[in-house]
Amino acid sequence: MSSAQNLIFLGPPGAGKGTQAKRLCARLGVPQVSTGDMLREAKASGSELGRQVAEIMKLGGLVSDEIVIDLVRERLGRADVAPGFVLDGFPRTLGQAEALDRLLQTLGKDLTHVVQLEVRDDLILERITGRRQGETTGRIYHLKYDPPPFADRGEGGERLIQRPDDVEEVVQPRLALYAAQTAPLVAYYADKGLLRRVDGVGSLDEVTQRLYHAVGL
Ligand code: AP5
Numbered sequence: 001m002s003s004a005q006n007l008i009f010l011g012p013p014g015a016g017k018g019t020q021a022k023r024l025c026a027r028l029g030v031p032q033v034s035t036g037d038m039l040r041e042a043k044a045s046g047s048e049l050g051r052q053v054a055e056i057m058k059l060g061g062l063v064s065d066e067i068v069i070d071l072v073r074e075r076l077g078r079a080d081v082a083p084g085f086v087l088d089g090f091p092r093t094l095g096q097a098e099a100l101d102r103l104l105q106t107l108g109k110d111l112t113h114v115v116q117l118e119v120r121d122d123l124i125l126e127r128i129t130g131r132r133q134g135e136t137t138g139r140i141y142h143l144k145y146d147p148p149p150f151a152d153r154g155e156g157g158e159r160l161i162q163r164p165d166d167v168e169e170v171v172q173p174r175l176a177l178y179a180a181q182t183a184p185l186v187a188y189y190a191d192k193g194l195l196r197r198v199d200g201v202g203s204l205d206e207v208t209q210r211l212y213h214a215v216g217l
Contacts, residue, residue, distance in 0.1 A: 005030055005084035006109055007215065008091070010185060011117030013060075013174040014128035015200050016207060019140050020117065021088040023208050027217065030084035033075050035068050035092075037138065040163075058164045060174040062181060065095045073103055084112075092182045097189075113215045114189040117207075119200040125171050132160040146204060 005028050009017040018034060025032040039057060042050035053063045072090055075081075091097040104110065119127070130143040134154040141148040141160065148154045165174065189195045196214040200207055 004082065004109065004112070005215075006104070006111050007084070008087045008111060008114040008189070009089070009117060010114060010182065010189070011200065012119060012121070012124055012178045012182075013171070014124045014131070015117040015119040016127070016204075017088050017117055019146075019204060020115075020200075020207060020211055021086045022140070024211060024215070025086050027212070028084060028086075030086060031080050032088055033072065033081075033085050033090070034088040035063075035071060035090040036088070038071050038075070039063060039068075058170070060165050060170040060177065062092060062177060065093055065099065068092075069096060069099045069103075072100070076103065076107060076109075091185060094184060094188065097185050111189075111192075111194055113196050114194040115211065115214060116186055116189075116195055116197050117200040117211075118197060121175055123201065124175060125168065128166050128171050129168060131166055132162055135159040135161050 007024070009021050011017050018032075018036075021032045021034070039050075039053050043054050043057070044050070049067065053067065056063055068090060072087070076085065087100075091100050127142065127145075130145070132141045132143060132148060132154075133139065134141075136158050137154070137156075139154055139158075140146070141154060143151075148160055152160055154160050186195065198207065198210050198214050202210075
């Protein structure tokens with residue numbers, strides 16, 4: 001049997017998926033596959049795909065299954081995922097989860113764990129509106145909980161940006177979409193015996209320790 005670590009991170013917007021996925025990837029030596037980051041890169045590059053998805057993302061909607069499945073198929077076809085991968089923000093619908101099952105079967109890969117990061121809705125707004133990201137490195141900060149060295153600059157002096165969907169009026173639609181489209185995946189993966197619930201409330205390091213324990217590290 002393969003020793004590859006192939007994981008999925010599930011959780012509402014702002015739960016800390018990106019933050020914890022980066023830490024776990026560094027620990028395991030595997031790449032983070034974030035569909036949100038891939039779509040934001042497409043947007044920043046000014047590609048046709050980027051233009052198609054920009055407005056949907058800004059309003060907190062879901063990009064079509066077809067588009068994100070194509071992105072993930074291409075990404076998981078690369079050689080660097082041989083030791084494993086952490087999927088962050090994918091799958092987000094039952095259709096995406098079923099497509100992923102078919103893709104992994106074709107690639108001869110199995111999922112090892114599906115981590116559900118649990119954070120109550122009332123904590124999400126503060127996490128999302130306080131988030132800032134390094135313009136070049138993508139390093140995630142929080143103005144209160146993981147503050148950057150300067151108010152408007154990150155490590156190395158890089159400029160900090162705020163995502164256009166990180167504003168109060170877009171948080172509610174994103175949470176509603178998560179409840180309607182993505183939360184059903186919790187039962188889908190629990191039925192397969194893959195689900196690992198992790199309490200996402202606490203300091204960043206406390207959550208990391210719980211995560212490592214949940215995935216047997
Ligand atoms: P995506 O980028 O995936 O966004 P998301 O799922 O909404 O998740 P976030 O990135 O907002 O949050 P996170 O859980 O990673 O939290 P983070 O670690 O940053 O998707 C964006 C958009 O792309 C979607 O809306 C959609 O349009 C499109 N898209 C992407 N994938 C798609 C798909 N599969 N299908 C269709 N459309 C798709 O943490 C948040 C903040 O909290 C940070 O500031 C952090 O510092 C702070 N924080 C983290 N942990 C803690 C803690 N323990 N205590 C206090 N603060 C903390």
